[in-house]
Amino acid sequence: xADEIELxxxxxxxxxPTTNQTRHCFTRYIEFHRCLAAKGEESNECERFAKxxxxxCPGEWHNEILQGRxxxxxx
Amino acid sequence: xxxxxxxxxxxxxxxxxxxxxxxxQDAASPMMQGIMDLHHDIFFFxxxxxxxxxxxxxxxxxxxxxxxxxxxxxxxxGTTIEILRTIFPSIIPMFIxxxxxxxxxxxxxxxxxxxxxxxxxxxxxxxxxEYSDYNSSDxxxxxxxxxxxxxxxxxxxxxxLLEVDNRVVVPAKTHLRIIVTSADVPHSxxxxxxxxxxxxxxxxxxxxxxxxxREGVYYGQCSEICGTNHAFTRAPGNIGRLLxxxxxxxxxxxxxxxxxxxxxRAAGAVGSQGARx
Numbered sequence: 001x002a003d004e005i006e007l008x009x010x011x012x013x014x015x016x017p018t019t020n021q022t023r024h025c026f027t028r029y030i031e032f033h034r035c036l037a038a039k040g041e042e043s044n045e046c047e048r049f050a051k052x053x054x055x056x057c058p059g060e061w062h063n064e065i066l067q068g069r070x071x072x073x074x075x
Numbered sequence: 076x077x078x079x080x081x082x083x084x085x086x087x088x089x090x091x092x093x094x095x096x097x098x099x100q101d102a103a104s105p106m107m108q109g110i111m112d113l114h115h116d117i118f119f120f121x122x123x124x125x126x127x128x129x130x131x132x133x134x135x136x137x138x139x140x141x142x143x144x145x146x147x148x149x150x151x152x153g154t155t156i157e158i159l160r161t162i163f164p165s166i167i168p169m170f171i172x173x174x175x176x177x178x179x180x181x182x183x184x185x186x187x188x189x190x191x192x193x194x195x196x197x198x199x200x201x202x203x204x205e206y207s208d209y210n211s212s213d214x215x216x217x218x219x220x221x222x223x224x225x226x227x228x229x230x231x232x233x234x235x236l237l238e239v240d241n242r243v244v245v246p247a248k249t250h251l252r253i254i255v256t257s258a259d260v261p262h263s264x265x266x267x268x269x270x271x272x273x274x275x276x277x278x279x280x281x282x283x284x285x286x287x288x289r290e291g292v293y294y295g296q297c298s299e300i301c302g303t304n305h306a307f308t309r310a311p312g313n314i315g316r317l318l319x320x321x322x323x324x325x326x327x328x329x330x331x332x333x334x335x336x337x338x339x340r341a342a343g344a345v346g347s348q349g350a351r352x
Contacts, residue, residue, distance in 0.1 A: 007190035007191050007208075007246070008190070008208065009188075009189055009190060009191050009192040009252065010192060010252075011188040011189075012185045012187075017185070019273075019281050019282055019283070020279060020280070020281065020282075021254060021280040021281070021282040022278070022279050022280045024280070024282075025280055051208070054207045054210045054216070055207050055208050056192065056254060056280070057280075058194050058196055058205060058254075058256060058280075059205055059207070059216050059218060060196075
């Protein structure tokens, strides 16, 4: 048996106990960027938050959020 | 021969819709097992009440005959029976409510952190699955589309309108978090064997927590009308073979493979990002 696989993902957040996790995804994204703003772009500590929001938010949403942040309007 | 056939049918679990099926599919998760147990509990009281009411009804009809019973009784009061027939029907729903609420609240409780998050995104008329736990940057999510295999392309032994080209592969006996959403219109993701049905609403992420207890292939269908091909969309795009993580590692040689490649091989799909028609 090769590498022992460790299964890990965004933990269950008690702030979002219900089925609707939309705000959870958004909150993790905001936390990641706040961490970057506080600790700097190169810091590795923010990688944890990055993993969380990538686990939760669908890929297509990344693009839309990114466009929104850059001020572009989705067509 | 018939005995052998019968034996086979009792051994192979029912994880897909069977023709003329009356009961539920076999439970593959504790949630479904709880649902089935509740169903059995309620059904017991149901039969009791049904037999009682039918008996009274049939008896009343049978004896309501102008020759055999020319003078029907004219009883209008009866305090004892009125009290009894009020108390008993209010006790029976209590017996039903206790296991029902127990199940309802335990279904919502997420006690353990999930081990893996899978996103199921509904489209018209296929599904996309994303495994993003092992991304190292924003670009590398393992994503694949899951289309129902059209009838002309089916191989012998495959179920019509249930099989898909790329199945969702998921580890067994692991707490999963499935995030269900949609990219266009509302869909619904349902796997009856696991007792799961969750609406896929555009703009909203719905989370369900399951833990599948046995390996196998589980089928499901889209459960919310989503257009002309709604009946041909496989909601989970059938949950694929559930494998234990050990199985995954044993079948991939070398310790240096990144995890996304492990999942990729197991899913049997090429990780593609965003290239949708």
